[in-house]
Structures are given as C-alpha cells and as structure tokens.
Amino acid sequence: MIFYFSATGNNKYVASKIAEATGDSTISISECMKKSIYSFSLKGSESFGLVIPTYFGGFPKIVIDFLSKLKMNFSADNYVFFIGTYGAGAGNICKEAEKRLSALGKAPDATFTIKMVDNWIPYFDMTDRDYIGKAEAEAEPVLADVIEKVSSHKKELNTDKGMSGFTQRIATAYYGMACSTKKFSVSDSCIGCGICERQCPVQAIQVKDGKPEWAKKKCTLCLGCVHRCPKNAIAYTEKTKGHGQYY
DSSP states (O other): EEEESSSSSHHHHHHHHHHHHHHEEEEHHHHHHHTTOOOOOOTOOOOEEEEOBBBBBBBOHHHHHHHHHHOOOTTTTTTTEEEEEEEHHHHHHHHHHHHHHHHHHHOOOOEEEEEOOOOOOSSSSOOOOHHHHHHHHHHHHHHHHHHHHHTOOBBBBBOOOSSSSHHHHHHHHHHHHHBBGGGGGOOOOOOOHHHHHHHHHTTEEEEEEEEEEOOSSSOOOOOOHHHHHHTTOOOSGGGTTTTOOOO
C-alpha cells in the first residue's frame, strides 16, 4: 500500500514504478482528502509506503493534514518506507518523516530521497529542456536503486544532516505565508475549462462565470493549477510568467 501526493506527476511516477516492481497498490492522498477516506487496513505483512515531494524543506500541508486523520493498523511485520522527492534540496524531509510516521504508529524502516525535476517555477524555468532532460535522466538510476532496496525490504535510514532547526523554522514559516491564494492571477486567455478546479487537491478553486476564483485564503501551494492549465493562463506571482509548465 503506497500513498502518494503528486500535483504534477513526479511522485505518482515514483509510486507507480515501485508498485509495478513490488505488486503493491497505490493510493492518491489528494483523492482520499476529496472523498474523506482516512481508514485503511494492512493485510498481514503488507508494506506501507509514503511518497511525497519536498516543500520548503518539509512536508506539504495537505500531507500533514492527511496523516493527522489517517488510521492504520501497523504490526511488527509491516515494512514501512518513505521517499521524499526534491529539486533544489531535500531539507529535513526524512527527519520529518521519521517523526510523523512514528506518531502514526510505526517508525519507518527506510527513508530515501530522489532528486528530480524542480518545477517550482517562481525560480526554475520549465522552458529549459536541457535542464529537464538532464534531471530526468539522472533520477532514473537513483529510482532504480530505491526500487531494489524497497523490493528487498532493506532497512536504511537517510542520515543527511539537512537544514538546521532554525533554518527549517524560517522555511516553514515562509511556506505558510507563501500559501496565500492572493498571489494567484488569471489572464484573459483562460477558457473556463475547469481543469484547475478539478485538479486542486484542497478544493480551493471554483469556476464562476467562466473564470476560476480562489475560494480559500490558503492552499497547499502545489501549483498544479499553474502547470496543468491548457492555456497557461494561471500565474503564481509575476515570477512564474514565461517559465513554462511541467507535468
């Protein structure tokens, strides 16, 4: 049983490749949240995996909210693993995973990180195909290694030092402020298709009179609405304009 959060496909890809090798099932955290499904049962020695992106050195808000409601029945036989994908840096994602999974009921047996395409477009340009191609190519052997270790239930905790506690607290505070939906805007090229509304994992978008509006003051800041808009009509601050899309 592999839970994943993926706004633009990176983590769904990782979770799916692992499930393909291990025979496990994949479960979308976004879909669970939309349908209010929080209770799951592991069968026998079934594995439990969590695959998520790194946001500001830590967990995305939606994942924190989901784990606070999740009910699981762990036993000593269940292999528990965590994978945090990242672009610029993994921060303290594995340390946080150890803390949050322990609180859920069982400390992880293994924690891994995989560097992938960083599609945080306020800073990274998705029109740079050379960067994207290089990042995708370099991620594949790392993913293959992780798949082999997960398949064999290897126990291996990531020991990277990550950020200092002070730096992480600043990053977390900045994440909270950056989640303001006031930073989003829509251009006249919008066709009112509703993809952004359907995509939003926290249901922060509503299409009214043919245009998306942000019905909540904050979102989880996945930028899925920006990346998936067929007309590239949605921007998150001026910095994302001209930086393309990645899915």
